[in-house]
Amino acid sequence: MIILTMYIAIFAGAYFIVSFFQRGKESKGFNALKTVTFGDESAVTPNRAAAFISVITIFLIWGAFTDSKLVPLHVTGPFVGDTSFTYTAKNAAGDTADGNVSIRVHKIGDKPDKPEVEATDSFVQNDSILVGAWRSKLINVKRNDEGYKEDGYQIVAIDGKPIKAGESVEVEDGKVALTEKKSLNFTPTKGLQLEPIWMPAPEAVVSRFIEIARDGYQNFGLWEHLGWSLIRVIVGFLLGALVGIPLGYAMGLSGWFRGWFDPIVEFMRPVPPLALIPLVIIWFGIWETGKIVLLFLASLWIMTIAARAGVSGINIAKVHAAYSLGASKRQLMWHVMVPNSLPEIFTGARVAMGVCWGTVVAAELVAAQKGAGMMIIAASKFQLTDIVLMGIIMIGIIGYGIDILMRKTERWLVPWKGKH
Amino acid sequence: MSDLTIENLSMRFDLPDGTHVQALQDINLEIKTGEIMSVLGPSGCGKTTLLNIVAGFLAPTEGRVILNNEEVHGPASDRGMVFQQGALFEWMSVSENIAFGPRMKNIQAARSKEIVDHLLETVGLHDFGEKAVYELSGGMQQRVALARCLANEPEVILMDEPLGALDALTREKMQGLVLKLWKETGKTIILITHSVEEALLLGERLLVMAPRPGRIHKEYQLPFAENGVDQDLREVKKSDGFGETREEILSMIWEMEEEIMGRTEAGA
Ligand SMILES: Nc1ncnc2c1ncn2[C@@H]1O[C@H](COP(=O)(O)OP(=O)(O)OP(=O)(O)O)[C@@H](O)[C@H]1O
Ligand SMILES: [Mg+2]
Numbered sequence: 001m002i003i004l005t006m007y008i009a010i011f012a013g014a015y016f017i018v019s020f021f022q023r024g025k026e027s028k029g030f031n032a033l034k035t036v037t038f039g040d041e042s043a044v045t046p047n048r049a050a051a052f053i054s055v056i057t058i059f060l061i062w063g064a065f066t067d068s069k070l071v072p073l074h075v076t077g078p079f080v081g082d083t084s085f086t087y088t089a090k091n092a093a094g095d096t097a098d099g100n101v102s103i104r105v106h107k108i109g110d111k112p113d114k115p116e117v118e119a120t121d122s123f124v125q126n127d128s129i130l131v132g133a134w135r136s137k138l139i140n141v142k143r144n145d146e147g148y149k150e151d152g153y154q155i156v157a158i159d160g161k162p163i164k165a166g167e168s169v170e171v172e173d174g175k176v177a178l179t180e181k182k183s184l185n186f187t188p189t190k191g192l193q194l195e196p197i198w199m200p201a202p203e204a205v206v207s208r209f210i211e212i213a214r215d216g217y218q219n220f221g222l223w224e225h226l227g228w229s230l231i232r233v234i235v236g237f238l239l240g241a242l243v244g245i246p247l248g249y250a251m252g253l254s255g256w257f258r259g260w261f262d263p264i265v266e267f268m269r270p271v272p273p274l275a276l277i278p279l280v281i282i283w284f285g286i287w288e289t290g291k292i293v294l295l296f297l298a299s300l301w302i303m304t305i306a307a308r309a310g311v312s313g314i315n316i317a318k319v320h321a322a323y324s325l326g327a328s329k330r331q332l333m334w335h336v337m338v339p340n341s342l343p344e345i346f347t348g349a350r351v352a353m354g355v356c357w358g359t360v361v362a363a364e365l366v367a368a369q370k371g372a373g374m375m376i377i378a379a380s381k382f383q384l385t386d387i388v389l390m391g392i393i394m395i396g397i398i399g400y401g402i403d404i405l406m407r408k409t410e411r412w413l414v415p416w417k418g419k420h
Numbered sequence: 421m422s423d424l425t426i427e428n429l430s431m432r433f434d435l436p437d438g439t440h441v442q443a444l445q446d447i448n449l450e451i452k453t454g455e456i457m458s459v460l461g462p463s464g465c466g467k468t469t470l471l472n473i474v475a476g477f478l479a480p481t482e483g484r485v486i487l488n489n490e491e492v493h494g495p496a497s498d499r500g501m502v503f504q505q506g507a508l509f510e511w512m513s514v515s516e517n518i519a520f521g522p523r524m525k526n527i528q529a530a531r532s533k534e535i536v537d538h539l540l541e542t543v544g545l546h547d548f549g550e551k552a553v554y555e556l557s558g559g560m561q562q563r564v565a566l567a568r569c570l571a572n573e574p575e576v577i578l579m580d581e582p583l584g585a586l587d588a589l590t591r592e593k594m595q596g597l598v599l600k601l602w603k604e605t606g607k608t609i610i611l612i613t614h615s616v617e618e619a620l621l622l623g624e625r626l627l628v629m630a631p632r633p634g635r636i637h638k639e640y641q642l643p644f645a646e647n648g649v650d651q652d653l654r655e656v657k658k659s660d661g662f663g664e665t666r667e668e669i670l671s672m673i674w675e676m677e678e679e680i681m682g683r684t685e686a687g688a
Contacts, residue, residue, distance in 0.1 A: 315506045315507065317504075317507035320475070320503070321501060321507040321508075323494075324497065324574075325497060325500070325520050325524060325572050326496065326497030327520075331524050335520070339509070414511075416552065
């Protein structure tokens with residue numbers, strides 16, 4: 001909630017600051033002369049400053065809410081250090097006395113010594129405990145008190161404030177609760193920073209990346225994990241395209257094929273590939289064959305529909321022209337239908353690659369010995385959030401990279417797309 | 421003899437709702453080799469249908485089309501077609517588009533290049549051979565379409581509103597080009613247009629069709645095409661009889677249009 005509010009504040013603040021500085025010198029060129037820009041989609045170009053600030057903001061917020069060393073400003077972190085509170089107990093005789101509890105709050109992973117305590121001359125004895133930051137701890141304060149087993153013994157106040165079972169009291173650097181079983185429970189102040197197990201700092205993710213890139217994870221190198229995912233996607237996609245494209249052409253050209261396969265394709269199209277995982281596992285096992293079959297099915301229908309659309313979307317004048325220029329059916333197919341359908345096929349291929357990439361990660365989550373998905377699911381079992389996060393970032397980068405590559409190839413192979 | 425004969429041609433479209441449209445009724449035509457004929461008529465009178473039957477894209481319900489004493493069945497390279505737009509192949513360069521016909525016939529690359537270079541010159545696009553077709557203006561694209569059709573050496577060239585999508589100035593230039601090509605190549609040309617002026621300029625013979633059922637309403641023999649070959653077209657438009665004929669045909673088509681309107685209103 002705080003993060004969202006902060007994010008919106010930065011979004012709006014950056015807008016006002018940037019537009020203040022860019023006033024006068026922005027929009028040169030053709031768009032500058034347009035008076036109607038609101039509603040003219042072509043006049044909307046992404047603001048470079050906005051893109052830059054957007055990315056920086058994510059890292060700033062990420063850093064500020066973790067204990068990142070890269071970011072100068074932080075929200076308050078959890079309390080770490082020594083603190084104490086006193087509790088007041090009443091014994092069976094009705095006397096009251098105070099005891100001091102010394103607390104040492106330490107970072108998780110550190111193993112400091114307990115604070116020393118002095119003996120008192122009343123029936124209440126001092127206590128000391130260790131608590132990890134973000135954790136809480138039950139303190140059995142009565143354990144060393146005289147006569148605590150007698151009926152009248154009870155804790156009546158914390159730092160002078162009266163307390164009953166089930167209630168809690170704010171003390172310096174934390175909160176003390178009296179449980180129903182008459183124990184005290186101390187929770188040090190958490191602050192706004194997130195625990196590393198929830199959200200590690202950016203540099204922790206980077207160092208984990210370097211470590212895994214060097215040493216690997218779970219018997220395989222980082223590049224082997226990612227490479228295997230990529231290979232599965234490529235093989236599955238290519239098989240899907242190899243079957244789907246000719247099938248789509250056949251459906252676009254022959255009534256028999258269309259009639260036969262339309263129900264199948266239309267039925268399979270809305271079934272998400274993830275829903276097929278259980279069946280594919282039952283039929284083909286959980287290892288490579290199963291994954292390839294799953295990805296094949298994920299891309300098959302998309303490629304079939306793309307190829308069918310490419311064929312049926314042709315301007316009939318082109319077909320007529322080709323025939324009157326003396327083309328045979330085979331020549332028409334090869335020189336007209338196929339190139340004419342390429343733009344549609346590329347659009348389909350881009351979608352299919354995206355779907356396959358998502359599906360392979362999901363399939364690896366279910367079962368795999370190597371792969372990007374396996375890496376993050378294995379890490380999550382050990383609560384290695386930094387590896388999980390690194391894996392997600394790598395999956396995002398690769399997915400984005402695939403799409404850029406497909407677009408480049410498309411512009412190179414189908415330069416006429418969208419230009420008739 | 422490579423005359424084009426159209427015999428007792430009728431075309432009826434049966435519609436899915438059980439009714440039918442008589443697009444053409446009993447058309448008879450004899451078109452001599454080397455003749456240029458323009459076809460006019462209100463929208464929906466069957467001009468495109470007639471052309472598609474001659475091209476072989478449609479089979480008539482009755483009658484037949486005969487070219488070189490042989491009945492026409494299906495499209496073939498002896499009848500070339502120039503479409504209004506969208507029929508060029510975007511994935512090919514201008515030269516490749518023009519070379520399409522020769523390539524389909526497996527003509528040698530060297531010979532095909534000769535044909536292409538010659539045609540690029542003829543249609544005034546000698547520097548544009550390597551350009552992509554989507555980089556050309558509409559007028560240039562129609563020049564490519566003409567050249568592509570000519571590269572195939574068809575006996576009859578069929579044009580369905582080939583200049584319909586062009587601006588007035590480009591259109592006038594293209595009309596000159598069509599006349600020039602007609603004279604130079606001696607091809608038989610059938611040209612459909614909606615512009616009465618264009619029909620007068622480009623028709624040695626002018627056919628006015630009437631709708632429902634589609635039939636030949638009136639035929640003219642005109643001198644303007646012949647005159648236009650070596651004369652400024654604007655001069656031709658000022659010549660004797662041009663204005664009168666134009667007015668006559670215009671009012672004829674207007675009458676038909678009004679009749680259609682009246683009929684649909686009465687029906688509604
Ligand atoms: N495939 C078809 N199915 C049913 N009716 C058709 C079909 N093609 C044409 N028609 C009908 O036949 C008639 C003639 O159509 P056609 O396209 O030949 O007219 P046109 O003279 O070329 O018109 P325009 O000048 O608008 O191009 C019209 O009434 C049309 O509705
Ligand atoms: Mg028409």
